[in-house]
Amino acid sequence: MADLIDPNVHWWRNAVVYQIYVRSFADSDGDGIGDLPGITSRLPHLADLGVDALWITPFYTSPQHDHGYDVADYRDVDPLFGQLSDADDLIARAHDLDLHVVVDLVPNHTSDEHVWFQAALAAGPGSPERARYLFRDSPDGPPNNWKSVFGGPAWTQVDDGQWYLHLFDSSQPDLDWRNPEVPAMFEDVLRFWLDRGVDGFRVDVAHGLFKEASLRDQVVEAGGTPASSAHEMVERTISDEPMWDQPEVHDVYRSWNTILDEAGADRMAVAEAWTQTIESMTAFIRPDELDQTFNFAWLLAEWSAEAFADVITDTLAAVEGVGAAPTWVLSNHDVVRHVTRYGGGVQGLARARAATLTMLALPGSSYLYQGEELGLEQVDVAPEDRQDPSYLRTGEVGRDGCRVPIPWSGTEAPYAFGPGSTQPWIPQPADWAPLTVEAQAGDPASTLEFYRDALRARREFAWSAGEEVELIDLGTDVLAFRRGPLTVVLNCGTTPVELPEGELLLASGPADGGTLPVDTAAWLR
Incomplete structure (x- = not known):
């Protein structure tokens, strides 16, 4: 429907973007872990599905303590997933199929195996190397009361007595964005991947780069405990967040806006910004900052006509004030799949399909998570197979259940996820044979064909319905x-x-x- 596309409107304003969790999409070499050549081999599925772009979770060099969100080298591909030429091949093949490519960027923290952090440990207190991170002296325990998003204190002590901040796992030390070396490094990273042809970036923890300079305690009510994430603060109505959403972060995105514009009018960035209000969310998408931000209000809404209506009304009013387009999402790699959230089974699937169809009719971009086009539910992963660092730190069931590798064909695991017959890195259920792409293709009653029909119908009006x-x-x-x-x-x-x-x-x-x-x-x- 190219004749309906307004050339003055950027491609992402009405795009459907398909999220690929790289470890769990397609395995090319039989090691049970998804990789870049595997993604490339399955790109025709995305073209046939009818999406406009793919977003790939981190594939950079990493010790994989948080499955790629602990980056040791932002300018290379981890051997687990291939090599740099495989990224080039993936981008080229996607473009051949008219698919845009969005890659994940992780600027809040590095891996503790990043050369900068290793240099910081070797250099010692007071060194320029330590100044790239948030090291502090504190003889009487952690420097403040902040909690890690993954559970436990947000501080770890090193051998010389200093403590470093990690809002996530202890293997993910937070960077000090007030140090000019940090923004300079990430500007180089942006240019590196833009030069290789990527169309955009998904910015991980976009609201978290700056912390209040004093690193003061979080204020909590008497008898309460500190919150560990912006999401938890919203649920518990804790308004004090010295570790999140500081005003200085917007200067970073103004500088990135310039870099993206210099690379071409078709380059974009989308923020993962868990903020307390929809108004603070839209601050990230003012005209001189990022292009989109995830609208988690739609994902968090209960199954209720009133709740959905409120999200639509509030979202559209907020983004109109900054001239941006909204985004909508129901599932991703960090939350329970929406079939399960809506009750599971026949009812959960019916509600999931209904919510998806409603979402796809709204103006703006829709983000899909791999496997939802197959109607996959959250998997109850056996304790011995769980690998989420939040589970390893707290013992509470984490995100593994939404990250089980997706089934392509066949009647038993690994369902052509990769060559051979061994189970992938998280075992697949024995009852998934009816849910494979092969089993659903051509069945008009299947969830896969429903998604194809819905995306085909959406393309007929997405650019023309206003x-x-x-x-x-x-x-x-x-x-x-x-x-x-x-x-x-x-x-x-x-x-x-x-x-x-x-x-x-x-x-x-x-x-x-x-x-x-x-x-x-x-x-x-």
Whole structure:
């Protein structure tokens, strides 16, 4: 539908972006771990699915304590995933298929095996090498009361007595962004990957680069405990966050905006910014900063027409104020898959498909997570197979269940995830044979074909339907809205509802006779 594309509108404003968790997408060499050649071999699946871009989680040199989010070298590929030429081949093949490539950037922290941190340990207190990180003296225990997102104190003591800050795992020391060497290094990293042809960056922990310079204690109510993440602060209504969302971070993104613009008008960046309000979220996407930020409010909303309506209204009002486009997402590598969040089983899948169809009708970009097009649920991974550092630190079930490698074909594991017959790095369930790409392809009732149909229909209006959304009152349990020629109805109630007049274009489940069943969404024209 190239004739519908406005050349003055950037590609990402209405894109569907498919997230690839590199370890779990496709394995080319039989070691049970996904890699870059594996991704390249499966790019036709994404083209057939109908997405516009792929976002790849970190594939850089790393000891893999946090599965790539602990980076030891930002300018190379970890041998586990291939080599630099494999990244070049992937980018070129994706572009041949008209797919844009977004890569993950991890600027809040490095690996403790990064050459800078190793130099900091060797150089000792007061050295320029230590000044790249947040080392502090504190003879009586950790320098403040901050908690790691992965559990436990956010400080680790080294042999000479100093402590270093790590808001995540102890193998991920936080950088000091007030040291000019740090922003300079990342500007070079941006240029390195832009020169290799990437179309954009997903910025990990975009709200976390700067901490209050004093590194003071977090203020908590009497008898309370410090919160360990911005998400937890929101849930517990803790407003004091000296470790997150400091105003200086926006100067970084203004400088990155210039670098991206110099590389070409088609380059972009999207922030992972867990902030306390939708207004603070949109500060990251002012015209001279980043292009998009993840809208986690849609992901966090309960199954409720009212909750969804509130997110739509608040989001569109907020992004309009800065001239940006919204984003929508239901699952990623850090959260429980939305089929399971919505109840699992038949009901969970019906709700997941309905929420997806509703999301895809909204203006802005939609981000999909690998495997959701197959209807995958969260897997109950056996304790001996869990590898998430948050689980290893706390003993609480972490994120492994949404990271199980996806099934491609066959009747038993590894379902053509890679050559050979051995289970991948996280074992796949024995009952996944009906969920493979091969099993679902061509079945009009399958979730895979539903996604293909929905993405095909979306392309017919995404660039032409405009950005205005008008909510329609069809009852308290029904979310309904118009966007240009499209009317969208989502039934969150307990009884079927009458559909408004119009041609039924697509439904997430059976919708015959002018009525919409429960846990179902429909598009009408």
